[in-house]
Amino acid sequence: MIRILFFVLLVLCLALGFAWLADRPGELSLIWQGQLIEMSLMRAASILISLFAAVLIVVWLLRTIWLSPHTVTRYFRSRKRDRGYQALSTGLIAAGAGDANLARKMAARTRNLISSDQEPLIHLLEAQTALIEGKYDDARKKFEAMADDPETRELGLRGLYLEAKRLGANEAARQYAERASEKAPHLPWATLATLDHRSQARQWDEAIRLLDQSRAAHVLEKNEADRKKAVLLTARAMERLDADPKSARDDAQAALKLDDRLVPAALVAAKALFREENLRKGASILERMWKLDPHPDxxxxxxxxxxxxxxxxxxxxxxxxxxxxxxxxxxxxxxxxxxxxxxxxxxxxxxxxxxxxxxxxxxxxxxxxxxxxxxxxxxxxxxxxxxxxxxxxRDPAWTADGVTSPVWLPVSPVSGRLDAFEWKAPPxxxxxxxxxxxxxxxxxxRSLPPVATVPRPVEEPAPERTVEAAPTAERDQTERERVERERAGPEKAISVPDRKEPAASPAKGKDAEEAPDPFFGRPPDDPGVREPAAAERTTTNFRLF
CATH class of the missing domain: 1.25.40.10 (Tetratricopeptide repeat domain)
Structure with a gap:
């Protein structure tokens, strides 16, 4: 665009110059080698400009002829590079799609067209192809070569980290993540992985320091960083509660300032204050948290x-x-x-x-x-x-990764993830x-009259009595109810509606008939176990007809 504007401006200046000369005619006389040359000023200007243009054209032609071998070589080299990048792009897409054959074919073509020293992504394509084909040793070697190259160090460390996690080598994964976080603290995966590993090792001070560094580098968002730091402070406070209640109280209160809804932090702060015999302040912390989240703990x-x-x-x-x-x-x-x-x-x-x-x-x-x-x-x-x-x-419980814990834990025992426990109902x-x-x-x-309390009198030895066996289960239930009423006495007797009594006892009064049912107006699902000892002490005669 700038070149076009420059060309238009040049043409405009030439036109204005010729117009100015045309308005001011004149004669130009030149004596050269004894000859007098006379011409108009307009012709002299035209000849001068034409000579200048001719010189430029001749210079361009000479330069083009001189540089033509290099131009031809550069053209073929550029064409080859373009074909290589096209093969590299196709191979990476095939590797992402899981097409091992096409990825391997494109990797070989890219090797022939582009040098790996010029394009490090060739190592990535070969490593991804090896992973798809199941050649994990070859992929690991490629990632190690990438980790040694300063240009692809972070990419190689991430590949090694993922491979170590896949094999279950947590210590190797931790070392790769720490190397990546040291070289590039702006990488979120390296920071979070190192943070989780240090949390698993209960290195709370190191974890808090790393979290502060990542927050200064804007790796994590403000809310996420505040939450994780509150969890780390709470974990450190729980560890210090028995030995140093004052430090535990300070850490827990700092955690509450970062996240005022963190229930474990409020519990630790209150316990520390209670141990310092500061009941009022500890209770106020619990009351404030209770208004936000009524938690059973x-x-x-x-x-x-x-x-x-x-x-x-x-x-x-x-x-x-x-x-x-x-x-x-x-x-x-x-x-x-x-x-x-x-x-x-x-x-x-x-x-x-x-x-x-x-x-x-x-x-x-x-x-x-x-x-x-x-x-x-x-x-x-x-x-x-x-x-x-x-x-x-089931009642809500502290749950993380499918497991429940009776108490809150800062790190999941399954995945090792920080702040994994949530208060929710298990399946x-x-x-x-x-x-x-x-x-x-x-x-x-059932919203019916309240249950009457049945007192339990002290049992006294009674003379032996004979009991006739009831022929049906209904008579057994009737016998049990009669025994309970006799033990309770006439003033505390309880009547069960919709049940046919064999005979009215003379000891029952008006209060016994109006007493409410002890089971919300209906019999229980399970009548209970018959007391053989009470039945042996009671003589009951049943009238069959």
């Missing part, structure tokens, strides 16, 4: 923050957590557990049932089974809750009872 640590608290004190702290995050299944389950420890069984049952309605989980139904055992001791109802626990989804082992694969809590819990 936070609730467990918050409720048992003080070792000398009684069960009622722990119940008060659990209720405070519920007030901070109401209508939450984790908060309700926490209150239910604390109420069970405090022997406030009615409150425990109410909160556990509410938690089961919000989020039916395995642990909640197991908690209901514990409450049932402490409240009524009925084996049938306990087995009912156990069955619901088997049908319900269910047993399908739910409903068609859509989810447990319907209304089928497990």
């Amino acid at each position: 936070i609730a467990r640590l918050y409720v048992r923050a003080r070792g000398g608290d009684s069960a009622l004190d722990r119940l008060k702290r659990a209720k405070k957590l519920e007030s901070l995050r109401s209508n939450n299944a984790v908060a309700l389950a926490t209150v239910a557990e604390a109420a069970l420890d405090a022997r406030e069984l009615a409150l425990a049952r109410t909160k556990a049932e509410a938690a089961a309605r919000l989020e039916p989980r395995e642990s909640i139904f197991l908690l209901l089974a514990d409450i049932e055992e402490a409240d009524t001791g009925d084996e049938g109802r306990i087995r009912h809750w156990m069955a619901q626990a088997l049908k319900s989804p 269910s082992q047993i399908a739910a009872a409903t068609e859509d694969g989810h447990l319907n809590p209304d089928q497990a819990i």
